[in-house]
Amino acid sequence: MTILITGATGLIGTALTKHLLDQGHVIHFLTTRKEKIIKEKDHKGFYWNPTSGEIDVLAFEAVDCIINLVGATIAKRWTPAYKKIILESRTKTAALIHASLKKIDHRVKHFVCASGISIYPNAINTIYTETSTEVASNFLAQVVVAWEAAADQFTALGISVVKIRTGVVFDAKEGAFPKLAQPIKMGVPSAVGSGSQWISWIHRDDIVAIYAFAAINGLTGVYNAVAPAPIQNIALTTLVAGAYKVPMWAPNVPAFVLKLLLGEMAILVLEGQKVSVSKFEKKGFNFSYPTIESALVNLTKK
Template identity: 55%
Template sequence: MSRKVLITGATGLIGSEIVRQCHAAGIAVNYLTTSREKIENTENYKGFYWNPQKGEIDFQAFDGATAIINLVGATISERWTKKYKKIILESRLESINLLRDTLLKIDHNIVHFISASGISIYPNSKTKLYTEENEEVDDTFLGEVVVAWEAAAAQFKNMGMEVSKVRTGVVLAKNDGALPKLVKPIKLGVGAPLGSGEQWISWIHLEDIAGIYLFLLTNQLEGKYNAVAPNPVQNKKMTKMIASKLDSPLWMPNIPDFAIKLLLGEMSVLVLEGQLVSSQKVEKLGYPFKYYNLENALQDLL
C-alpha cells in the first residue's frame, strides 16, 4: 500500500477531500500546483510548482511517491466557446503528457496511475443501465474529451504501471459543484425540473468519490470504475427532494428544452441529458458507500 501519493489538482473540490482522507489513513501527499502561492511544506503535505502549458515541472514532486492521482482539468461548467472547448481538452492532455514525459526521464517508484475521467463517455439514455463493460461512446464534445483523456492515461500501462480510470458522476458537495447551482433557484422560489425532468442524474457524494480514489489506491486496483452512488435519480425527483428538504414549494412548470439551449448553447447537454450508470463493480470489490441514497446525501449536505 502506498505511503505517499502525488496528487495533481489537490487543491480543488475532490482533491481537497482526497487529501483529507489520505491524511486520516496515514498517507503523505505531495502535490503539483500551478500557483506558487498554494505551495505548502509540512511533513505530510508538500507542494511543488508545475506549468503543463510550458512543460515545466519540479522533479522533486515524485520523491518517495509510489502512486499518482491525476485530477487536473479545466471546469466543464463554463460556456463552451470554440476557444474554451480547446482549453477543456488541452488542460487534461497537457498535464498527463507532462507527467508521462517526466517519468520517462527520471528515476522514480511510481507503480500506480489513477486518473479522473467522466461518465459523460456513455451515450444519453433514459432506459439503458451502463456498466464499465459498455463500449458505446457518446457523440457529444464531452464524449470526445473523455475518450482522449482515457487514452492519454492508458499510456502509463506501457510504462509498466497499473492504470485506473475513475469515471466520475455528478459530485454533490455543500459549497461547490452542482448542488449549490440546483439549490439556488429553489431557495428563490423559482425552482423547476429541467426539460422533461426524466433525464437521469448519476450522482455521488463528495466523501464517496474521494473514498473510491482512496479505495483504488490502497488496494492497488486497476481498470475502469464508475464513481457513482448506487441509486441514481431523475432530474425531477432530485428537484423535488431538494425542495422538500428546503421546505420550498415548487410551483413553476418544467423549464423547456429550448429555453435552456438558448441560455447554455452546446453545454445544455450537461443538464438536459443524462446517463443511468451502475456502481456495482466497485461495490462488489468491497467499497462501502457512505451515502447510498440521495435522501441521506441531502440530509448531510443541506
C-alpha cells in the same frame, strides 16, 4: 504510501488530501498556483505549468502512486478556445507527467486517473456498466476518450492504471449541488427540460473514499463512480424542494431556453446517464451516502 495528487486544490482534491493525510499517507501535489505551495513534512506542493511544459520533478521523489485529478472546469462557457483548455488540461498534463517519469528514476507503480461518466450516451432506459461500449457523440465524450487514452499510456512505463468514471459530485458548498439548489431555495423549484434525464450523482465524501480505495487497493481498469441510486431530474427537484419546504409549483424550464442560455453546454443539464456502480460494490466499497435521501440530509443542513 507517498501519493502525488494533481488537481489537489480542487473540490475532490482538497478533501481527498485531508482524507489521505488523516490516514497517515505522505502527500505531494502539483499546482499551477505558486501561492498554494506548502512545504510540510508530510504534505508538500510543487509547481508545474503544463502549458509551457515546466514541472518540478522533485514532486515524484519517493512517490508510489499518482492520483490525477487535474482538469479545467467544464462548468464554463464552451467557446472554441475554452474547449481546447478543457481537453488539453487533461491530455497535455498527463503527457507531461508521462514524459517526466520517462526521464527520471522513480518508483511510481500506480496511476489513478479521473474520468467521466459523460463518455456514455444520453439515455433513459439503459443502465451503463464498465463493459458498455457505447460512446456519446459529443464534445465531452471526445474529451473522456482522449483523457482515458492519455492515462493508458502509463502502462507502457510498467505502471498500472485505473480510470475512475466519476459521476456528478454533490457537495454542500461547491460544484453542481449549490447551483441546482439555489433557485429552489429562492422559491422556484423547476425541473429542466423533460425532467426525465438521469443524474448519476455521488456525495463528495464517497468520491473521496473511492479515490482513496482505488489507490490503496491498487485497482486497475475502468470503474464507474456514482452512488448506487441515480435519480431523474424531476424527482431530484421534488426532493430538494421538499428538503427546503418549498412547494412544487413552477413549470419545467424548457430545453430551448437552456440551449439559448448555455449553448452546447446545455447537455450538462438536459442530458444524463443511468450508471451502475456494482463493480465497486463487488470490490467491497461501502457508501456513506447510498441514497439521495441520505445525501440530502447532509447537503441541505444549515
